[in-house]
Amino acid sequence: MDLKDYHENIKFISSFLVVLSTQSSAEQFQIQKDIQPYRMLVLSAAGGISGASASVSGFDLDRIEIPYYQRKGKITGVEYTTASYPAPNEIVEICYVRPYRIDPLFCDSDIAPNSTGITHRFDGQEFAPGIEIKIIHRVDSTGELHYSAPNRMESVTIHYDSYR
Structure with missing residues (x-):
């Protein structure tokens, strides 16, 4: 084995060890947030919209x-209720x-009301x-102006792999 082959073997071994160390440093975590949905104003001709947000803070x-x-x-x-x-x-x-940020990057609209599940x-x-x-x-219009209340609390559990 000459010096060039020796250096190539060392490079290969060190890159292999770096890949192993980055793969083993990731750990799985989850954070659960309960959300109280807001009452919704349903307009007589336009329907209504309501949203609640689960933000993750350092705290x-x-x-x-x-x-x-x-x-x-x-x-x-992301698990949800x-x-x-x-x-x-x-x-x-x-x-x-x-x-x-303020605006959503994208949404999953295959979610049923009053349901529990997970989205990937x-x-x-x-x-x-x-x-x-x-x-x-x-919601669609009901023909009359009124407030509509949600039937329960909502929650999300965010699962993630950490990296260093």
């Missing part, structure tokens, strides 16, 4: 004792909002303090 991560260096990562699933409003043709969406639509998206998961309800 939330302190409370469940996630180490500082493991507070960022990639989402691996949605409420329902007593109105016709209700549509529910769960939306992902990037850290410290946001897998691979950034998890960090400042992200939000929004649950948005839309």
Whole structure:
């Protein structure tokens, strides 16, 4: 074995060890947030919309004792429990909002009212303090102006793999 082959073997071994160390440093975490949905104003001709938001803060991560260096990562699933409003043709969406932004990046609209499940639509998206998961309800007009109240609390549990 000459010196060139020796250096190539060392490069290969060191890159293999780096891959092993990055794969083993990821840990799985989850954070659960309960959300009180708002009452919805349903307009006589236009229907109604209501949304509630589960934002993740550094304080939330302190409370469940996630180490500082493991507070960022990639989402691996979002479990949800949605409420329902007593109105016709209700549509529910769960939306992902990037850290410290206002508008959702994208939404999953395959969510049923008054249901529990998990969505993988946001897998691979950034998890960090400042992200939000929004649950948005839309209903059709009922022909009269009124307020509609949700039937229960909502919740989201965000699962993520940390990276260093």
